[in-house]
Amino acid sequence: MAIDTSPSQVATSALQAIPFGSIIGGPLKACIEAQAMAAQTSWKFIQEVGLNTNPETGQREAINVSFQFMQNGHMAQLNVPLLTIVPIPYIAIQDIDINFKANISASSSSVSEKSSSSAIDAGLEASGGVKVGPFHMNASMKANYSSKKDSKATQDSRYSVEYTMDVAVKAGQDSMPAGLAKVLELLGSSLDVSDPDGTLEVSERTLSLNGNNVTLIATYKNGSGLFDPKAITIDGIEGNIDGDNKVFKLSNPSNYIVKAGQKQVTVTVKAAAAEQPAAAKG
Template identity: 65%
Template sequence: MAVDKTPSQVATSALQAIPFGSIIGGPLKACVEAQALAAKTTWEFIQNVGINIDPKTGEKRAVNVSFSFIQGGKLVQLNIPLLTIVPIPYIAIHEIDINFKANISASSTSTSETTQSEAKDAALKASASMRFGVFKMNADMNASYSSKKDSKATSDSKYSVEYTMDVAVKAGQDSMPAGMSKILELLGNALDVSDPTGTLEVNATQLIIENGKEKAQLIATYKDGSGLLAPDKLIITGTGVNAEDFKISADSRIIDLPAGTYTVKAEGSKKEVVVNVIAGETPTTTGTPDAGDETNS
């Protein structure tokens, strides 16, 4: 009997039919999509947790955590950007292991059986009689023949295909991107200790008008309770003060004032500073040397 090659052909066909592209590419695609989702989650975390958006102007500001404590016998307020004290999720996939195993089995069984017999239904009957003197003999003969032929053949084949796949993904907190690290460094440098009632400062509480001038220059600076410079909240009252005389330069409010007493306040704050402006003495006139005189050193 010839060798049956059907099992090997079945096994080869089954192996070629395995979707290796989907088996290997599927987990890789899922990991890429998971990485993209992780990046989006990080961005949403920064937007929702670390940044406030003004609904009217659309201006974005970092969220600060503020609390008060005593320092040097005074109550002060610490302002800390929230993003510098909470862990930002930076999940990254570091390694992907794909283990694939295919088990293909194929077998074929063929059985052939032939049974042969012959049977022919034929009958022959004969009789004969003979005499030998006073003796007589009779003989009878019977003959039969049968012929029969049977054949039987069986064939059985079976195969199975089984494959398993193990996927191991290792992920963890990734290092912070350089850009975000720089931002957090800047936010860390912005950490500030401020007076919760605000800070009001002037260049001097007593200003002297220089000789030959009619006014002295007042420079006032104000920080609110959160440590934000707010020169537009400064209010200066007194004789001869006009709103058009004010000007803002370098986060300070500047005004030239004639002699008198003035009060510097900040809108929404109870702090105030009284400034006195006084006229200077008229200088004594001294002689001027002639052009021909020489000065010895």
């Protein structure tokens, strides 16, 4: 009896039917989706933690952390962008290992058995007698016949299919993109130590009139370290904003008080010196 090859064919078909696309593509797709979620989480963190919307202009501004400390016997204030002192979550998948193992076994066995037996026993038995002279003879005859035939056929076919898959994903804090690193570098350079009450500076404390008026330039940084020329005032004098400065034209000899926030500076304008009389001729 020929060996049945159908189990082998079934096993081969089972191997061909394994969904390799789903087995390999499924974990890869999940990793890509996880990476996209990580990027969205980073962007959401930057917007919710590091940025704020100015209610007046509607512009997004970096949130600064300000605190005061003692420096050289004076109280100073440190202003630093929040994004530069907190870690930004930027998780990236570094390695993906997919290990797949398929174990398919098939077996077929066939057993054929045939046996036969026969027995013949022949004889003749007759009952009768013949007497010849002083002799007497009896004869008997017996005959039988038997035959036996056995046959056995056995067929056994087995197959099994087993496959396992191990997926290992390694992720960690990745280096930031070049654009984000540059932004944080710029924010880091904006770190500033300022006076909590602001800083007011003027071009000169004492001015002399050499004509109709003299020019005074004033600069003011508020407690947050920002230039605020609009806050600079002199009572009775209008000034013009020029960039980060405010320019005043002073025409009368007097003492002028320049104010901004909690700061003030006194500027003295003196009259022009009288011309010296010509030396007498001898």
